[in-house]
Amino acid sequence: MDKRILLVDDEVEVVNFLAHFLRRFKIPTIKATSGEDALCIYNKESISFVFLDIQMGGIDGLTVLQRIKAKNPDAKIIMITGKADTEHQDKAKELGAIDYIVKPLDLTDLKEKIDKHILQG
């Protein structure tokens, strides 16, 4: 499968758990634990999809989103938001994120989003 998914969160446990979750659907992943890391990997590797945390130290998620979109307007990005943070969610959609997921993640929702955006898309 050539679809590689980039997982970005400054909490290493979050990316690990997401990778573990996606592995169940045989989806290969690459992990990044900072915005800098994420941009670096995105530029080097062929990435079909990004899960991106909004709130990170250093370069935050919205900035990463903007930079990736500037480079590749077709990039598919799902944001991970800390809470029901509608301000950032709206902003992310405005900047071209295709969807967002809210912590704590409802695993059934997450599965549906993976089906909809990745497995079928």
Place this chain on the structure above:
Amino acid sequence: MKRDYRHDLEKTARQMILVHRVDTLIRLILRTIMRNIRVKHAGIFLYDKYKDEYVIRVSKGKRGIKIPEGFAKIKKNNPLIRYFTDKELSSFDQDFLLYNRINYYLKYSRSRGRNDLVGFLEDLKDQLSLFQAKACIPGFFRNDLMGILFLGAKEGGGVFRPEELGFLSVLASDVVMAIRNAWLFEDLNKQLDKNKKLFLNTVIAFATAIEAKDKYTSGHTERVVKYSLIIANILGKTYPQVSSEFVENLRIAALLHDIGKIGIPEEILNKKSILNDDERKFIFKHPLIGANILNPIGEFKDIIVGVKYHHERYDGKGYPSHLKGEEIPLIAAIIAVADSYDAMTSDRPYKKALSKEDALKEIKRNSGKQFNPRVVEAFIKAFKGNKI
């Protein structure tokens, strides 16, 4: 090799009495589990009564999967929850859920042509493998599932023995206790906040009643409260007497300092010319009238002195009791400065407002005469720090 868990259970129970925070308690419980049954990881789904769903709160373990705290949640219709709560599944052992038992259940259900159960069990297996859980133990309060403990594989493999499951059951019921205690504390605190708010709003309603009567002093009460609290904030850095309780009392006393004006005829309050002696006598009564109005409220003892003595002077020439110097309670001495400053900087029926700077000069000039020097000092500090 048998192990006696009683000792550890009792030790944990003893520690638990001291802990009120649900997260700390759960950490303690998980640590007890990890110490006694060597599993790769352990975690807990906790019921959130506001959202009506189960959130992973803590998961521990160096070797197994680590799920970030609060990262994932499952709904009530998740097979993991339904396994323990659905009455139709009572042919299974609902006291425990063991991963390696599911295959047996599956075989059983297939042999009876129960495709509904087969589907359910497949989903359940899938959920367990997502959390790499080999055993789940429910914690109930009456008929409500409050939480589920889940455990990864044992180090070196092996099945969970009956005495281990018994031990885990006791800990699961401890989790239930922890959550119920946490809720109780939350409810108590909420009730307390509600009462406080009700009380403060009642006092504010009284204060508004005074201002309705005295039309020239609109906003005066609010400003006296503001200045008083700013002064107290500065005094609090030097004088331990100015505690948070003192400040709360000060807030109420400042709100109510002029409540005695309710007993003074409006034509005197709103008179545009200088008052004659008789009228002035009436005005002098307002601190006492205020104290008398509030007197039946026993809890207001420390507040009433603020109302009663806010027109006393440091040199003893004030009213109603001609108290002197440190005889004047600090709460009243603070309100006196705040009240005078606002009176000086507001237009009144009989005089125009002073500028802020001139009012400050006036306050300074009266330090040790009309006002307590400690309070004046704090007031000057606040003024210079642009807080007033």
